[in-house]
Amino acid sequence: MINVTYGMKFSGFAMRAGAALLFAVMFLALAPASRSDESPRAKALSKKVMCMCGGCNDTAGTCNHTGGAFSGPCDTAKAMQKEVAQRVDRGDSDDLILQSFVQEYGPTVLPDPPKKGFTWLVWIAPVVAPLIALFLIWEIVRRWRRRVALAPAGGPSISPELLDRARRESGRESDE
Amino acid sequence: MDIFGSFALLLAFLATVYAFVAGIVGIITRRTLLTKSARNAGMAVFGLITLAVASLEYFFFTDNFSLAYVAAHSNHALPLYYKFSALWAGQEGSLLWWSWLLSIYVFLALFLNRKKHPELMPYVGVTLAGVQTFFLVLNNFVASPFHVLASADSAGVMHMARLSEGTGLNPLLQYPEMVIHPPMLYLGYTGFTIPFAFAMAALLARYPGEKWIHITRRWTMVAWCFQGIGVLLGAHWAYAVLGWGGYWAWDPVENAALLPWITGTAFLHSVMMQEKRGMMKVWNVWLVFVTFMLCILGTSLTRTGIVSSVHAFAESSIGGWFFGFLGIVFVVCLATWFKNRDYLRSDNKLDSLVSRESSFLFNNLILLAACFAVLWGTLFPVLSEWVTGSKISVGPPFFNKVNVPIALFLLFLTGVGPLLAWRKTSLDALRRNFAWPLVGGLIAGAAGFAFGWREFYPQICLILSVFVTLTIFSEFYRGARVIASRDGSNLLTAVGELTMRNTRRYGGYVVHFAMVLIFVGIAGSAFNQDIQKELKVGQSLTIGPYTILCQNFDQPSNENYESDRATLEVFRNGHSEMMLYPERRLFRTSQVTETIVANESTPVHDLYVVYAGRSPDTNLPVIHAYLNPLVKWIWFGGIVMVLGTCLAMVPDRRAAIVLRAARDRSWGDAIVQGGSGSPATSPVRSAPIRRPGSDD
Numbered sequence: 001m002i003n004v005t006y007g008m009k010f011s012g013f014a015m016r017a018g019a020a021l022l023f024a025v026m027f028l029a030l031a032p033a034s035r036s037d038e039s040p041r042a043k044a045l046s047k048k049v050m051c052m053c054g055g056c057n058d059t060a061g062t063c064n065h066t067g068g069a070f071s072g073p074c075d076t077a078k079a080m081q082k083e084v085a086q087r088v089d090r091g092d093s094d095d096l097i098l099q100s101f102v103q104e105y106g107p108t109v110l111p112d113p114p115k116k117g118f119t120w121l122v123w124i125a126p127v128v129a130p131l132i133a134l135f136l137i138w139e140i141v142r143r144w145r146r147r148v149a150l151a152p153a154g155g156p157s158i159s160p161e162l163l164d165r166a167r168r169e170s171g172r173e174s175d176e
Numbered sequence: 177m178d179i180f181g182s183f184a185l186l187l188a189f190l191a192t193v194y195a196f197v198a199g200i201v202g203i204i205t206r207r208t209l210l211t212k213s214a215r216n217a218g219m220a221v222f223g224l225i226t227l228a229v230a231s232l233e234y235f236f237f238t239d240n241f242s243l244a245y246v247a248a249h250s251n252h253a254l255p256l257y258y259k260f261s262a263l264w265a266g267q268e269g270s271l272l273w274w275s276w277l278l279s280i281y282v283f284l285a286l287f288l289n290r291k292k293h294p295e296l297m298p299y300v301g302v303t304l305a306g307v308q309t310f311f312l313v314l315n316n317f318v319a320s321p322f323h324v325l326a327s328a329d330s331a332g333v334m335h336m337a338r339l340s341e342g343t344g345l346n347p348l349l350q351y352p353e354m355v356i357h358p359p360m361l362y363l364g365y366t367g368f369t370i371p372f373a374f375a376m377a378a379l380l381a382r383y384p385g386e387k388w389i390h391i392t393r394r395w396t397m398v399a400w401c402f403q404g405i406g407v408l409l410g411a412h413w414a415y416a417v418l419g420w421g422g423y424w425a426w427d428p429v430e431n432a433a434l435l436p437w438i439t440g441t442a443f444l445h446s447v448m449m450q451e452k453r454g455m456m457k458v459w460n461v462w463l464v465f466v467t468f469m470l471c472i473l474g475t476s477l478t479r480t481g482i483v484s485s486v487h488a489f490a491e492s493s494i495g496g497w498f499f500g501f502l503g504i505v506f507v508v509c510l511a512t513w514f515k516n517r518d519y520l521r522s523d524n525k526l527d528s529l530v531s532r533e534s535s536f537l538f539n540n541l542i543l544l545a546a547c548f549a550v551l552w553g554t555l556f557p558v559l560s561e562w563v564t565g566s567k568i569s570v571g572p573p574f575f576n577k578v579n580v581p582i583a584l585f586l587l588f589l590t591g592v593g594p595l596l597a598w599r600k601t602s603l604d605a606l607r608r609n610f611a612w613p614l615v616g617g618l619i620a621g622a623a624g625f626a627f628g629w630r631e632f633y634p635q636i637c638l639i640l641s642v643f644v645t646l647t648i649f650s651e652f653y654r655g656a657r658v659i660a661s662r663d664g665s666n667l668l669t670a671v672g673e674l675t676m677r678n679t680r681r682y683g684g685y686v687v688h689f690a691m692v693l694i695f696v697g698i699a700g701s702a703f704n705q706d707i708q709k710e711l712k713v714g715q716s717l718t719i720g721p722y723t724i725l726c727q728n729f730d731q732p733s734n735e736n737y738e739s740d741r742a743t744l745e746v747f748r749n750g751h752s753e754m755m756l757y758p759e760r761r762l763f764r765t766s767q768v769t770e771t772i773v774a775n776e777s778t779p780v781h782d783l784y785v786v787y788a789g790r791s792p793d794t795n796l797p798v799i800h801a802y803l804n805p806l807v808k809w810i811w812f813g814g815i816v817m818v819l820g821t822c823l824a825m826v827p828d829r830r831a832a833i834v835l836r837a838a839r840d841r842s843w844g845d846a847i848v849q850g851g852s853g854s855p856a857t858s859p860v861r862s863a864p865i866r867r868p869g870s871d872d
Contacts, residue, residue, distance in 0.1 A: 050569050057427060059571060064420035072708060072788040072798055111571025113556070118564050122556045126549035126578045133541055141534065144455070145527075 042085040045094060049084070049101050049109050051077040059111055060084070181231030182322040185272075188224035188279075189312040191217045192305050199302035211298045215286050218301050221308060222283035225276045229263070232272065232321055236262055242338035245269060245321040251344035251765060253736055261355040262345050267494070268321035270358065274475065275311040277359070278366040282308060285370050285395070293391065299377030307369050310501045318497055347737075347763045347770040353413040361406025361433055365471045367399025368436060371443070372468035375461050376509075379516045389447045389460065394825050396447075396464075400440040401821040407433050408814040419771030419786045421706055421802035423810070426575040431554045432474035435547055439467040442543040449536050452598060457520040458513070459540070465509040470547075472502050477554075528600035535593035542586045549578045580633050584640060587695055590688050591644035594651065594681075613650065617643030629703075637699040641692045648685045648692075676829040683824025690820055693813030700781075700806025708788065710796040711742075720803040722783055723747040724756075729797055737761040737770075742787045742797060746776070758787035758799070779812075781805040 047061035053076035056063050063077035073081060080101075087097045101109045113119035195218035202211035232245070236259045241247040249265040250258075264270040282304045289297055315321075327337040348354075371392040378388035410433065415423035424430060443463040449456040476498030513520075528534075553570045560568050595609045620642035621635055629638060656670035663670070675682040709717045716725040728743040741759040745752055756774035763770065769789075776783040784802040791798050 048573075050571060057571075058420075058425070062420070062422075064418075072791075072800060075792070106566070108567050108569045111569050112573050112577075113560075113568045113570055119556075119560060119568055122553065122560075122570060122574070125552055126545065129548050129552075130541060130545035133544065137537055137541060141529070141537070 039085070039088060041094075042081070042088040045088065045097060046081045046084045048094075048098060048111065049080060050111050051080065052105050052109060053077065181228045181235075182316075182320060184224050184227035184231065185312070185316050185320070185322070188221050188228065188275075189309070189316050191224060192221045192308045192312055195221070196302060196305035196309055199298055199305060203298050203302070211301075214305070215290065215297070215301050218305050218308075219283050219286050221305075221312075222279040225272075225279045225312075228315075228322075229272060229276050232263060232269065233260065236260070239342070240338075241340070241342045242324055242336060243321070244323045244325050247325060247339045247342045249342070249345055251342040253765075254345055254350075257355055258345055258350055261349070261358075264358050264362075265345055265349055268315075268319040268323075270362075271311065271314050271319050272321050273358070274362055274366060275308070275315050277362050278308055278311060278369060281366055281370055281395075285373070289391070293387070295381050295383055296374065296377045296388065296391075299380045300373045303373035303376045303380075304369065307373075310497075314494065314497060318494060341765075344763070344765045347761070347766060347768050348417060350770075351413060351417050353409050353416070357406060357409040357413055360402050360409055364399050364401075364403025364406050364433075365436065365475055367395065367402055368440060368464075368467050368471050370395040370399070371464045375464045376512060379461060379512050379519070382516050382519050384519055386447075386451050386454075389450055393447070396440065396444060397821055397825055400437065400444060401818060403433070403437040403440060404817055404821075405814065407437060408811070408817075412811060415807070416773060416775065417771070419773050419788075421704070421784055421786070421800075421804065422701075423807070426550075426553070426572045428554050429478050431550050431575075432470075432477040435551055436467050436470040436474060438543050438547040438550070439463055439470055442540045442547075443467060445536055445543075446540050449533060453533060455533065456536075458517065461513060461520060462509075463540075465505075465513075469502060469505055469509075470551075472498065472505065476502070530596065530601045530606070532593065532596045532598045532601075535589060535596050539586070539589050539593055542582060542589065546579055546582045546586070549582065550575065553578065583695070584633065584636055587637070587640045587644060587691070590691060591640065591647045594685065594688070595647055609647070609650070613643045613646035616646045617641075631702045634699040634702045637695055641696050641699075644692050645689065648689050651685060652682070673829075675823065676826070679826045679828055680824050683820050683822075683826070686820030686823055687817055688820075690813045690815075690817035693809045693816060697806045697808070697810030697813060700809070701804065703805045704802065706800065706802040708798060708800040710791050710794060711799050712796060717799065717801060719783075719801045720781070721748050722753075722801075722803070724785065724799070724801055726797075726799070727755075735764070737763045740787065740789070740797070742799060744774070744785065744799070746783065756783075756785050758785045760787050760789055777808050779806075779808050782807045 043061060045061075047059045049060050051058050051060045051063035051074065053063070053074050056074070056077075058064065058077075060073065060077040060080035063073040072078075083101075084097060087100070092100075098110065107114060107119070113122050115123055195214045198210050198217065199214035202208075202214055232243075234240075235243050235246045236250050237256070239246075239250070239252050241250075245266060245268050246262075249262045249269070254262065262269070264273040285304065286297070286301060289300075293300075325337045325339065326334045328334050371388075374388040374392045374395075377383075407430075410430065411423040414420075414425070443460065446456050446460055446463060450460050476495060553574050556570050557568055560566065591613065592610070597605065617639040621639035624635060624638045629635060652671055652674065653667075655674040656667050659665065659673050660667050660670035663673070665673070705719055707717055707719050711717065711726040713726050713728060716723050718724075723746070725745045725747065726742060727745050730741055730743070731739055732741055733739050739759055739761045741757055744756045744758070746754050746756060754776060756776065758774040759772035761770045761772060762768075771786055771788075774785045776785075782802070782804045784804055786800040786802075788798040788800045790796065
């Protein structure tokens, strides 16, 4: 756009050159996504959708079929990469692009489960569970700190001889 | 021979059932002779399964394609060593392999302890026989590798058939590491059965004390180390063979192998709490139960394909058996614990929050959090489909997002934990021990930032890695300095002396250092670059400092495969550095293609070049080049991990005076007095009686 504005002000040649440059950029952006020249944004986005060929468990951006005739992205992944690149070029937002994939393929297309409804659990549990565990540890530690001394009061009736022998044997084992 | 093999397997099944039943009867009736007989039957199982394995190998080596299993996984042209490893290429064979490795452990555990621990061993024998029975049921009645091929004639009568040629081994498995990786992983999975059996035995026998932990410490380390090697070799195989430029994809089967390793790590740490302070007894028992159950779960995930995986080398409907067994194990564990839980009361109290004890608590919390996150993410798609009816994916980004912070916190604890003293650590000691390593870490972080290491997590990882490394080295240095000044030896000899006096502690530090190396290697992946390009002869592509020029394409084929190969010249700063020959092979019999990656690996980065095939659109050859920093550190870390573990298993060399003191003092007394008590961080102060670093 800068080129075009500049051209309008100063010369028709510059304007034409700018337009040509812009056109060239657009053309490159529209080229097949498997080429090296796809935009970084399209590349990043294609890693945010799963390849839906059903055989690779990978994202479209990283799909790399082993054992097939071509160990790059499979046809499904390439089509998806291309779609991403076209939509990026059209100026669609990341969210919009991802949404359209969800509409097309269902929620399985997202490698990250959506953070709402039932699938919210997948995100929240790894945070909540350790917190609960931390709370439990806190409780246990409090109890430990209150414990006066070695006092198996009310515990099982282990005979002193057995306990003593067990300890002796443990000591011997650890000296091995 | 097939009858020989299946007969041996059947006898093994009968022997293990006998060991199980006679063992229980022997315990109940207190008849020693019966108990001994049960033990001998348990040991005989090893010999019988060995015969079955040998018989199956004989079929592979003699190219006898009358067995369905051999015909499906081998062919005449297969090299000898792959005929050997083809044994575990499929479902039936790998279950037999599982059984056999387990029987080795069982034999060793029963044989080496035949004259020891009379109170525990009958229970150990019964538990082991129970586990072995399950696998032998599968080997004999569900997935026997000894099924013969048969065809029906026109009258419908079945006749034995023999194929002239087999299907051959999956080319992806025709790689040297695939000869080693599965045995290592399975030695890990099966090895955790031994600590499980001893824990179960101690509980069933209501045997107080830490004896089961002392007996199984080395067994657990062996299993843990094998599991670690198995996981790393698997990662290396994926990296070297699959040609996708990565080594870990959070695939369910990879996760399944990682889970017992994580809980095993937690267990190796938390047992120290019980040994030193008589704490966390319930926790330890459950940790080892859970580790064993995760091993069974892992095996079942590999075998059953309940969660979709790219590792579906061996899938079937065997899942029901595994989950049934898992259920039984869980119920038995729960019932045994509930009935005998009174015997697991803690002896000791926690003196301070800033202590080795609480660092172990955190260590276990974090490891278990990691384990939970991985398990949760792996099984969530199944859960979600079950609850909501709709399928979802939980891909690698989830696992990375959740596990990276957890792992970094763990790395932090690796540095902090060992330097905190048992019971209580003073603020002064904290400052003394951590100030310099922390400064060193921050300097490294600043230097990294200056040199372009500017991602958040890798930056934290770098700082922590240097911090942990410095704390480890300072531990060695301080201990060695005491010995050097006392004995007049040089510092290096003193380090050796120090290490050999407490191999468990210093071996542990070496393993910690190995983890640092692996973390650094993984952090490097944040800076991976890759480029894929169609290349004609004479064209080039550029990645990082390298320019790759395409010199030639040819087809060097042989009777086994057809091949497409690129000859690439790599330039750096205008100078020719090396030639690379990435290749794609199409195997004639199986019509499967395989990528032969050209990987130029240095400690700084791997230049990893793949011949991706011919572009379906233009029919031009496509070259995919990756520049992966620091990957080599991971494999090197793996080697250090093995060395550290081996070191930790070597018996301590002790000074005579210390040995006598240890003999005079019973373990129980030590616990009553609060462990060996003195701060871990000050070997300097402990000089004459206490050997440096003896508290671990």
